Amino acid sequence: MxxxxxxxxxxxxxxxxxxxxxxxxxxxxxxxxxxxxxxxxxxxxxxxxxxxxxDREFARLGTLRPVPKLLFVVLWDILLSNIRVAIQVLGPERRLKPGFIWVPLDIDNIHGIAALTSFITLTPGTVSAALSEDRRHLLVHVLHLEDADSLIAEIKSRYEAPLMEIFP
Structure with missing residues (x-):
């Protein structure tokens, strides 16, 4: 055996x-x-x-318990972002404040980082633009950036924290 x-x-x-x-x-x-x-x-x-x-880095899986809630959060955010982006795009262009932010990463599993970048890019109005060489920061382009700190906190709590449980 x-x-x-x-x-x-x-x-x-x-x-x-x-x-x-x-x-x-x-x-x-x-x-x-x-x-x-x-x-x-x-x-x-x-x-x-x-x-x-x-692939020299194999995916280590932790618990799958957060997956259903995480999928619901991502789908909900995609829906709300579609509405928000449609309103922004149809409104006056001068109201848009596009910008880049660096999101500090606590997750170090490359598969978790890949999932995080996918969630960010799937959400209308945000695009993952680059990952730092040391994998500690993610550059994100935002269509309308009002408060960088709150957006970073939102990304970390809504996406990164559950992903850290799934990909320890």
Whole structure:
């Protein structure tokens, strides 16, 4: 049994990635049939094998308890930001105060940082622009910047804190 586990781990280095690849393949394919499922499963087997060779930092997962609330927060923020940005864009251009802010990061897991940058970029009105070399600061462009400190505090409490639980 001890020799079987390493073999299984080598064949399936990331079961979550394999499942994600199959799911995305099925969503992107034009038909839901056995051939597409087999092809998706083959890709789900092969892609993680290559990904482990490229990725030297493996994702360490902590607790998944914050995931449902975090997803709700992100979706809610996307909805509200869409409305806010539409109002800002349709209003007078002189009212907009675009700007850049550096968000100091407490999270050091690269996968958590990637999720954080994705959440920020998915939210209309903000875009992750750069990550410092030491991964301690994230440059964010904001369409309308009123209070940098409160925006930083909001990003850290709404996104970074739960991500630190998921990616310790």
């Amino acid at each position: 001890s020799t079987r586990r390493p073999l299984l781990r080598r064949l399936f280095p990331s079961p979550a990635l394999s499942i994600t690849v199959v799911a995305f393949w099925m969503v992107m394919s034009s038909s839901f049939d056995l051939g597409q499922l087999v092809l998706g499963m083959l890709l789900g087997l092969v892609i993680p094998l290559f990904a482990t060779r490229l």
